[in-house]
Amino acid sequence: MQELDVGKNIYYNESGPSLDMGRLAKNLISKLWIILLVGAIFSGAAFAIAKATYVETYRSSMTLGFMTTQYVIVKDYSNSKDSTTQYKQETKFSSGNQISYYQYLIKGDEMLYKIQKTLAEDEVGKEYSTSFIEGSLAIEGTGIDGFFQVNVTSTDQGYCERALKVVLKEFPEYVQSYDNTISIKVVKNPTAPTIANSDDATTKAIYGFAIGAAIVAFIIFIITITTNTVLTLDNLRRDVNVTVLGSVPLLEKKSGLFNQKKKSPQGSLLITDTSKVSFAFVESFKAIRTKIENVKAEKGYKAFVVTSTYEDEGKTTVAVNIACSLAQKGKSVLLIDSDLRKPAVLHAVGVKSDTRYGLIPIIKGTSTYVDSIKFIKSLGIFVLPTGGISLKSTEVLDTDKVKAVIEQARKEFDYIIIDSPPAHVVSDSLVIAPLADGIIYNIRRDYAKVSEINRTLDEIRGADIDIIGAVFTMSAGEENSRYYRRKGYLRYGGYYGRYGRYGRKKKNSSGGGYGYGYGYGSGYGYGGYGYGGYGYGNGYGYGYGYGSGYGYGGGYGYGNTPQNKEPEKGNKIDNE
Incomplete structure (x- = not known):
């Protein structure tokens, strides 16, 4: 295998700004309404000034x-x-x-x-x-x-x-x-x-429009040659030294005379809620899921850290939806929120926060691994929240208890998805990433500079961390077929920085054992450790109803798990 010298990246250079005519044309067209608006303002101002200053000669x-x-x-x-x-x-x-x-x-x-x-x-x-x-x-x-x-x-x-x-x-x-x-x-x-003269108001208005439009066009020109960001998948493949896992289309609703107003979504954007997301949005995560499964089959990886260059790149939305897409195939998935500075996972899945349960209480010894993990009924995934906020997150994550949590989760779940802070902003990702198998890197369209993305990726590789690929978020959708598009879209990626209370556990939960991990049945609570004859049994199949063991929605059943096993104390969340 050829070794890549990340110290001499052949995919990008920092020699200075360059002009991409295609990029400039797209920027001018996309900002045409601003050009016309400013031109109209200058035109009106020139017309009014001409009328006001006119003196008959x-x-x-x-x-x-x-x-x-x-x-x-x-x-x-x-x-x-x-x-x-x-x-x-x-x-x-x-x-x-x-x-x-x-x-x-x-x-x-x-x-x-x-x-x-x-x-x-x-x-x-x-x-x-x-x-x-x-x-x-x-x-x-x-x-x-x-x-x-x-x-x-x-x-x-x-x-x-x-x-x-x-x-x-x-x-x-x-x-x-x-x-x-x-x-x-x-x-x-x-x-x-x-x-002998006229006010020339019309002529001056035309000149004013031309001057105003030229000023905006010049500003766009300067921004284009000085800001080298990723606009398309082709740009990503050409300029960034990373494998592409998939592209998630931009979701936003436009309104106004020139479609310039963009409405923000209300609540979370999940592939399980088809009333808010497009078919292309759902399919994009299915494609990403397939590549993650291939990585697991090839390398045995099951724990992945999701990060990005900066905040607000859709990182948490991607982490949650990857977990949901894996769960839809009957996989047991644990979603861990390791962003102790600005946790966002619970908000994204629609669950209230509770500082009594999570990573921080586990590290402090005020909560246990069993009590802190929550099962989200409507999504079919398990969530381990932060359990609070810590400004010393780097020191908190770099403890043996966090390593023990990851190791225990490896034994009990098919996949572990870890939502971490932006890698270019803080070093938390470099602390938590060695505990996982690889990194899924988010790159938002027209956001971070290519040089900053590559520099961050080089720092991650320098720490001997495997980057399995990148997810291109908020893309313009030119790579998707029109068959999968909708006329209205919603924007995602705005959950970063929100912090709430964690969900309370419900009483009277019941369920069978889930192998030698946690059993959960009709009550969606955590059962005790089950060994012996009621593990994965004779196979890893599905069953419908609240029957044998792994119940969620209509209920998943694994093997020959007994139905009369009473689970030990645990937490359950029903956010429907």
């Missing part, structure tokens, strides 16, 4: 014709004896490239002073600065040589009309003072002031 204009008159000497040589000298007048229009010449003249200091003085002395008597007057004057071409349009533009409607009249009176004489060959005639008389 007025313009008066006239068209003048500029001509140059020249006298040339013309000699007539038609008479051979003597030539005749004549003077001829030639008139031509100014060329279009002379516009800058006239523009400079109309904004000259002398012209500006004349306009300022005239306006200050007219009937209105308002004085304007020369800089204001200069900014309002302009000459532009009409496309025809010699014809130029003179404009006066200002927010003062009356000023435009008055200033243009002064220009008409003073400007021709002022130009001729520089060049007496130029004559100026009015082609179009001064017009009344008209509004």
Whole structure:
């Protein structure tokens, strides 16, 4: 067998951010409603600002014709004896490239002073600065040589009309003072002031939308190239050095105009409750169960720790449903909650908590292994809760009593599923994992970075712990057939961090023996240790009714177990 050098992981690198165009496109499409929303907000803001800041600007204009008159000497040589000298007048229009010449003249200091003085002395008597007057004057071409349009533009409607009249009176004489060959005639008389601008609110709203949408798209772009998470099963197989056990689809209900609102589920998400979960959700755990059974058949493994990189990756939900799926095949399963900091198993299975029973009371000596294990009637699984909260969970788990609990459970159950804290957050998983046979690692879609996942897996392997595979949680479901999908989904993985009271035992429980382990029958209580003729008997078969021994639901019966065996003191839970 080839040995893997986990110190040089070939499945990932940390050279820096990279761009995956497919990933970017998916992120942009998935966040399209945000892009549109922000674009609409910017558009509305730009429209409102344009309307609020709009000031009307007025313009008066006239068209003048500029001509140059020249006298040339013309000699007539038609008479051979003597030539005749004549003077001829030639008139031509100014060329279009002379516009800058006239523009400079109309904004000259002398012209500006004349306009300022005239306006200050007219009937209105308002004085304007020369800089204001200069900014309002302009000459532009009409496309025809010699014809130029003179404009006066200002927010003062009356000023435009008055200033243009002064220009008409003073400007021709002022130009001729520089060049007496130029004559100026009015082609179009001064017009009344008209509004020369608009608020451009629509145009600005379009620009605002584009800017807002671009900002969100840029943010998504930055997040995409800097956050390398697992989005699909293909990403998981390519980027993470781990075997894939299965993919559990995302469960959530969407609502709203753009399906952006997601409703959280009420209560636990269990494969036994088909009113909350989809068929694909149930089938995913059956597939995972099959691979776990294959691991047991191949390697003899029966105890598995379920962990993840961070909290809220659906770890507890996966642990509970793996236990339930194994129990549905008639396997005896013990689910242990080893997350002493934030226990969540009892909440997930719908049972109240009781700090008198569990791992912590066993370690303290205030409870026994027999009394602390509870049978969940509706799920067909056994649960060993934490029995409280401990901030020194690493020290508590690293005791001989915890090892004794696991060893005793190995003798009496087909499978042991241990829900542990996130491996990247605390070291509890590395303490409890050596007591089991392997780790089932949860990887939530688009959550933890690939580098952090691989680093955590390398730390686990460095502790010589076998990772049997990963469960891809809250996947988009692209790997599942549409036949198995539903239109409405529920999200899971939110039970982490809740802590409650443990269930109380019921009296008058009865049942037969279960091999040399714990017997449980119609009362679903724990029986005594049964040896001899009523162990697994002649086989490991099923029986219906509350008959021989292993009863749950309709009742499972194992072998030739006597029915009249009265169990010893134990706990039973009926959460139906």
